[in-house]
Amino acid sequence: MKIRNPRTGHLDFSLRVVSHDEVAQLVSQLRSSQPQWWQLGMAGRVKVMHNFSEQLVAHREALIAAVAEDTGRWAESELEVDVTINTIHRWCKDAPELLAEAPPRKAHLPFLEIQPSYLPFDVVGVISPWNFPLLLSLVDAIPALLAGCSVIIKPSEVTSRFVAPLQEVIKSTPELSSVLKLVTGAGETGQAVIQHVDTLCFTGSVATGRRVGELCAQQFIPAFLELGGKDAAIVCDDADIEVASSALCWGSMVNAGQSCMSLERIYVHENIADEFISRLVEKVKKLRHNYPDIKVGEIGPVISDKQVAVIRQQLDDALQKGARALCGGHLLQLGGGFYCEPTVLDQVNKDMLIVTEETFAAIVVVQRVQSNEEAVQLANDSKYGLSAAVFSQDMANAYQIAAALKAGGISINDASLTGFVHEAEKQSFQCSGMGGSRMGAESIRRFIRKKSFIRNTGVASPWWFKA
Numbered sequence: 162m163k164i165r166n167p168r169t170g171h172l173d174f175s176l177r178v179v180s181h182d183e184v185a186q187l188v189s190q191l192r193s194s195q196p197q198w199w200q201l202g203m204a205g206r207v208k209v210m211h212n213f214s215e216q217l218v219a220h221r222e223a224l225i226a227a228v229a230e231d232t233g234r235w236a237e238s239e240l241e242v243d244v245t246i247n248t249i250h251r252w253c254k255d256a257p258e259l260l261a262e263a264p265p266r267k268a269h270l271p272f273l274e275i276q277p278s279y280l281p282f283d284v285v286g287v288i289s290p291w292n293f294p295l296l297l298s299l300v301d302a303i304p305a306l307l308a309g310c311s312v313i314i315k316p317s318e319v320t321s322r323f324v325a326p327l328q329e330v331i332k333s334t335p336e337l338s339s340v341l342k343l344v345t346g347a348g349e350t351g352q353a354v355i356q357h358v359d360t361l362c363f364t365g366s367v368a369t370g371r372r373v374g375e376l377c378a379q380q381f382i383p384a385f386l387e388l389g390g391k392d393a394a395i396v397c398d399d400a401d402i403e404v405a406s407s408a409l410c411w412g413s414m415v416n417a418g419q420s421c422m423s424l425e426r427i428y429v430h431e432n433i434a435d436e437f438i439s440r441l442v443e444k445v446k447k448l449r450h451n452y453p454d455i456k457v458g459e460i461g462p463v464i465s466d467k468q469v470a471v472i473r474q475q476l477d478d479a480l481q482k483g484a485r486a487l488c489g490g491h492l493l494q495l496g497g498g499f500y501c502e503p504t505v506l507d508q509v510n511k512d513m514l515i516v517t518e519e520t521f522a523a524i525v526v527v528q529r530v531q532s533n534e535e536a537v538q539l540a541n542d543s544k545y546g547l548s549a550a551v552f553s554q555d556m557a558n559a560y561q562i563a564a565a566l567k568a569g570g571i572s573i574n575d576a577s578l579t580g581f582v583h584e585a586e587k588q589s590f591q592c593s594g595m596g597g598s599r600m601g602a603e604s605i606r607r608f609i610r611k612k613s614f615i616r617n618t619g620v621a622s623p624w625w626f627k628a
């Protein structure tokens with residue numbers, strides 16, 4: 162399979178498509194290696210994962226270069242590799258306590274004693290998207306491995322150049338190579354993974370997530386679905402305008418808007434709207450494309466060519482229906498890559514795709530509201546519910562709004578904090594996902610099956626036959 166380079170447009174990467182039979186064989190190997198991994202115990206697994214992180218550090222430059230080649234952006238690729246390494250450290254620190262077996266306790270019936278226990282799933286499957294290819298391939302794999310599972314990862318076909326250097330890292334951590342495997346390919350390889358694993362973590366679009374959820378149901382395995390969003394920010398009339406405009410410029414434009422927790426809709430109180438919008442536009446206008454030098458500029462190319470058509474359709478639809486571009490408003494072609502002009506749109510409404518559908522680009526829409534209630538109602542009027550943001554200097558007001566929003570992770574006086582604070586549990590609302598929290602304590606517990614040993618301490622149970 163030939164894969165396009167997001168900066169040049171050239172089909173310069175050959176992706177090996179792993180067949181169904183190969184997936185079956187690899188999962189069978191993972192299944193037979195898992196008991197030994199589990200028997201290693203938490204302390205043993207933590208040691209191996211620390212070695213893994215050391216090897217990632219040793220291969221940092223190669224990984225950054227490959228991720229940058231996959232995605233066409235540099236600064237975010239550095240951040241992605243470093244966040245992945247930090248994620249391993251954090252899990253190595255937290256996992257022993259989170260999965261420590263509780264001491265035995267008396268049951269409600271006092272002659273019975275409960276000893277809680279657990280068993281990890283044998284093989285966890287991970288299917289990941291293209292927007293943060295390395296991080297989103299490992300974000301679930303790391304806690305799953307620490308919990309004692311084997312893991313098979315199928316990254317996005319759009320961004321699989323990083324797989325070769327990552328496989329080198331895995332090879333240099335021998336204890337890991339029998340319990341962590343990567344397979345490359347597109348949807349069919351993903352389907353093969355689903356058919357053989359015991360539980361699945363999927364990150365991707367709502368449309369594919371729905372299909373994946375159905376396939377998992379057919380296999381009778383749990384599916385954890387982390388899907389798209391159309392995140393809203395509410396800027397109240399007492400917000401610090403400087404803070405709100407800087408945070409939202411970053412939160413809507415970082416990674417060229419190609420983040421699930423990108424803030425794509427802003428509802429600003431009319432009392433401060435002119436001042437807020439003018440500062441936001443002033444800041445957005447300063448952002449530069451990272452072309453021709455990948456290391457200079459904040460806005461990278463559109464990574465997936467399929468997304469180009471989506472962005473074009475949404476922009477055309479909005480501009481045709483009366484939206485006004487306060488800055489940007491075009492897709493540019495530079496050196497064979499597609500770059501979205503950093504764009505702020507106003508005069509938008511719910512008839513426009515750009516207000517209702519995930520855009521996944523450096524585009525944010527702004528609507529003026531007359532009250533906080535109206536802002537909450539508009540923010541919640543969406544099929545998505547991933548994350549959101551609230552800006553207000555009155556904390557009681559901010560928390561009240563946060564509580565009313567139908568989304569899992571709400572940043573207060575900042576943007577997209579769920580990308581940095583991984584210990585805060587949150588779930589996805591509505592079409593943005595399904596299953597337990599990927600963050601915090603619950604995250605690692607998605608990979609175990611709870612057990613209880615219930616012991617009779619030496620009394621004849623009163624329900625036994627008396628005869």
Ligand code: NAD
Pocket residue numbers: 288289290291292297315316317318346347348349350351352355364365366367368369370372373387388389390420421465519521547593594
């Ligand atoms: P996608 O749904 O097109 O693809 C995701 C993965 O699914 C890829 O690896 C793909 O090969 C695989 N796939 C496709 N069809 C499949 C099938 N039938 N069975 C099994 N696997 C299949 O998503 P994408 O375009 O790569 O990623 C962008 C989307 O991901 C956006 O909607 C974004 O919001 C979402 N996302 C969500 C989060 C989150 O945490 N909620 C994080 C990042 C990205």
